[in-house]
Each structure stands twice: as C-alpha cells, then as structure tokens.
Amino acid sequence: MTAPPHVVVIGAGTLGLCTALNLVEQGARVTVLEAQSIASGSSGRSVGVVGSQFTDPFEIMLRVHSFRRFRQWEGEGLRFNHIGYLRLARTQAQMGLFAKSVEMQAEAGLSSRLIRADQLSELVPHINPDGLEGGLFGPDNGFLDPHEMCNFLAGLVRAKGGEIRQYRKLLGVARQPGGYRLETSGDPIDCDVVVNAGGAWAPRVAELFDQRLHIWPERHEAVVIHLDEPLGYTMPMVMDLVNGEGSGLNFRHEKPTELIAEIHKVNSAAPEDPDNYNDQCEEQSKVDLAELLLERVPDLPGARLGRGWAGLYPVTADHRPLVGPIDASEPTLITAAGAGGYGIQLAPVIGQIAADWVLHGAPVSVPGAASLAPSAERNRPGH
Numbered sequence: 050m051t052a053p054p055h056v057v058v059i060g061a062g063t064l065g066l067c068t069a070l071n072l073v074e075q076g077a078r079v080t081v082l083e084a085q086s087i088a089s090g091s092s093g094r095s096v097g098v099v100g101s102q103f104t105d106p107f108e109i110m111l112r113v114h115s116f117r118r119f120r121q122w123e124g125e126g127l128r129f130n131h132i133g134y135l136r137l138a139r140t141q142a143q144m145g146l147f148a149k150s151v152e153m154q155a156e157a158g159l160s161s162r163l164i165r166a167d168q169l170s171e172l173v174p175h176i177n178p179d180g181l182e183g184g185l186f187g188p189d190n191g192f193l194d195p196h197e198m199c200n201f202l203a204g205l206v207r208a209k210g211g212e213i214r215q216y217r218k219l220l221g222v223a224r225q226p227g228g229y230r231l232e233t234s235g236d237p238i239d240c241d242v243v244v245n246a247g248g249a250w251a252p253r254v255a256e257l258f259d260q261r262l263h264i265w266p267e268r269h270e271a272v273v274i275h276l277d278e279p280l281g282y283t284m285p286m287v288m289d290l291v292n293g294e295g296s297g298l299n300f301r302h303e304k305p306t307e308l309i310a311e312i313h314k315v316n317s318a319a320p321e322d323p324d325n326y327n328d329q330c331e332e333q334s335k336v337d338l339a340e341l342l343l344e345r346v347p348d349l350p351g352a353r354l355g356r357g358w359a360g361l362y363p364v365t366a367d368h369r370p371l372v373g374p375i376d377a378s379e380p381t382l383i384t385a386a387g388a389g390g391y392g393i394q395l396a397p398v399i400g401q402i403a404a405d406w407v408l409h410g411a412p413v414s415v416p417g418a419a420s421l422a423p424s425a426e427r428n429r430p431g432h
C-alpha cells in the first residue's frame with residue numbers, strides 16, 4: 050500500500066478550504082498554510098451571495114455541483130439564507146436567454162422561474178420597473194456569511210485530520226526528489242504536492258515556483274443601507290447585469306432594517322497591490338451607488354448609506370477560474386484561483402476539481418472542467 054500524498058494548500062479562503070476538504074475526504078494528508086488568519090483575504094470581504102441565475106450552460110453546471118455541497122453542508126449546520134435571487138432583464142433577447150436558463154436549471158434539479166415586468170413588484174414591491182422586461186428568479190438561491198462558511202469548512206477539514214496553520218506564510222520553495230521543501234515563516238515543510246489557492250496573491254505564490262500566473266486583483270466595494278423600518282417582505286438578491294450588460298447594481302436584505310448594495314461592474318485601470326490597497330469605500334462610490342438605488346428602488350423607508358468596505362476580486366483574462374496545473378510536466382503543482390466575483394459560490398466545485406487534479410491527474414468528477422486548466426491560451430494578461 051502506498052502512503053497518501055502530503056498536500057500543502059496555500060491559502061485559507063473559500064477555494065483553499067474547499068480544496069483541502071475534498072482532499073482529506075479522499076484520504077490525502079493535508080496542511081493548509083495561511084499567511085494571516087482564516088478568511089482574512091477576499092473571502093472575508095465578500096457579500097456571500099450564492100446564485101445559479103446564469104444563462105451559460107457551463108456556468109450553470111458548475112453551480113449545480115456547488116449547490117449539491119451547499120445543501121449537504123446546510124444539513125450539517127452551515128447557515129444559508131434562502132432569500133432568492135432575481136436577475137433583471139432589460140431586453141426581450143435577455144428574457145429569451147432566461148427562458149432557456151429555466152429549462153437548463155430544471156433539468157439539473159434547480160428551481161427557477163421567469164418573471165414578467167408586471168410581476169416584478171410582487172417580488173420587490175419597491176421596484177421601479179422602468180426599462181425592464183422582467184427577470185429570472187431562483188427562490189432557493191441566497192447568501193451566507195463568508196466568515197462562517199470558512200470557519201465551518203476549517204472545522205470539517207480539522208475533523209477529518211487536516212491541519213490548518215494560520216500566520217504561516219509561504220516564503221520560498223526548493224524542488225526536491227518527489228516533491229518540495231517549503232520555506233515558511235515557521236519551520237520548513239516537506240510535501241509531495243502543492244495547491245496554490247492564494248487568491249489575489251496567487252501570482253506571487255506562483256512566482257516562488259518560477260511560474261507565471263495572470264490574475265488581476267480588481268477592487269470592489271460594498272455598502273450597508275440602513276432603513277427606518279422593516280420592509281414587510283424579504284428583499285431577494287437583485288442583480289442588474291446580464292452577461293456584462295446593465296449597471297451592475299445589486300442589493301439584498303442583510304437584516305430586517307439593513308440592505309447590502311454593491312456594483313458588480315467596475316472600471317479597473319490598474320491591478321491593485323493586495324498588500325496595499327484602499328480597503329474602505331470611496332465617498333464618490335457611495336454617491337454613485339445611492340443614485341442607482343434611487344432610480345431602481347425609490348421610496349425605501351428612510352434609506353441612508355452606512356459603512357462601506359472594499360475587497361479584491363481575483364480576475365482572470367476570460368473571467369473564469371484557473372483550476373489545474375499551469376505546466377503539464379509538473380502535475381504536483383496545481384492552481385485553484387481566479388474566481389473573480391464568484392469565489393464563494395464556485396468554491397465547492399473548484400475545490401472538487403482541484404482535488405481531482407491532485408489525486409487523479411484530471412478533473413474526473415466534473416464534466417468539461419478540464420477547460421478550466423490554466424493553459425497558455427487562458428493564462429494570459431488582460432482582464
């Protein structure tokens with residue numbers, strides 16, 4: 050009998066922890082190295098939305114895999130707020146795509162439905178339907194607390210024998226027969242396989258292995274909206290963006306008298322330095338957000354802007370994650386990074402695919418997932 054491989058996962062965000070969990074479940078020996086604390090990167094700064102209202106079959110299929118895991122974890126105690134997800138359509142062509150999405154989701158066991166423009170106010174009584182043709186609604190979609198998700202996953206990893214070392218940064222790498230010696234901010238670690246789940250820092254981690262990884266850290270902001278009184282209904286996640294068209298405004302209920310709003314689409318002229326970026330919300334962004342909100346949901350009772358913050362989307366050239374080996378001749382070095390604005394909802398399936406690469410040399414459990422490998426064609430500059 051051969052000993053299980055010792056896999057070191059770099060990063061304790063959602064991608065690293067989901068990868069670690071899939072690995073320990075399949076018998077690997079796993080150590081997660083985290084430079085700071087669990088969820089201290091992008092994961093802890095996200096707004097935690099998990100949705101399947103997409104129009105591309107591959108994007109839907111990935112989320113079908115993720116949802117299976119979220120349902121399982123919910124049964125094991127992870128809190129998931131099923132507030133629903135409404136994606137708005139501005140054109141009949143988009144409504145046509147939504148109708149196909151409803152069919153695709155139904156085939157995969159996910160429930161969703163088309164909403165006509167005159168039905169939008171049944172879901173969101175405060176909505177101004179001007180310029181809208183309708184929407185696509187998934188009642189089971191929702192959000193979770195990303196810190197809670199990461200700590201829940203860390204608990205599962207530990208319960209299955211995995212180790213998570215916080216405040217242990219990877220500083221250097223020496224290749225040795227059969228694996229690597231990792232220089233860290235603590236003792237060196239010998240291992241057989243490394244998974245780079247370093248999020249916005251993943252290019253720097255790759256450099257330690259003399260690899261080039263093209264991920265663009267893009268700054269995004271979120272703001273709390275306070276209300277004078279409860280709305281009397283639950284505001285689902287409302288998203289004004291279809292395949293890049295729309296304002297990018299999105300908002301959802303957080304607490305009875307609190308919404309969280311964000312603009313998913315931003316102009317990002319230069320990549321951010323993940324160790325030194327403005328993690329607070331700019332005043333101008335709050336003004337822009339308020340204008341968009343006033344246009345789409347006027348008359349929210351006493352709505353006023355509260356605290357805001359910023360975090361980083363780790364963005365790739367084609368806006369899909371990079372999962373697999375960069376260099377096919379080095380299958381012991383796997384990347385799981387670049388999930389952009391979807392690294393909470395896609396983490397379960399990305400972790401599954403990354404673990405497949407480590408243990409089986411190919412993404413055997415997710416059809417089509419080989420296309421996510423960081424090939425020369427995909428791993429390129431630009432975003």
Ligand SMILES: Cc1cc2nc3c(=O)[nH]c(=O)nc-3n(C[C@H](O)[C@H](O)[C@H](O)COP(=O)(O)OP(=O)(O)OC[C@H]3O[C@@H](n4cnc5c(N)ncnc54)[C@H](O)[C@@H]3O)c2cc1C
Nearest residue numbers: 060062064084090091092095098219248360391392393394
């Ligand atoms: C404002 C905002 C809202 C968002 N909303 C959503 C949403 O609603 N739904 C959704 O699905 N996604 C959302 N996202 C995107 C999501 O947060 C990211 O895609 C996801 O968190 C990326 O996870 P990750 O594990 O790749 O990276 P991270 O969470 O950043 O984890 C990487 C970790 O690696 C560690 N690390 C780096 N270098 C080293 C090293 N040398 N040694 C050891 N450790 C190292 C870092 O400290 C970090 O903790 C949002 C993001 C932002 C900013």
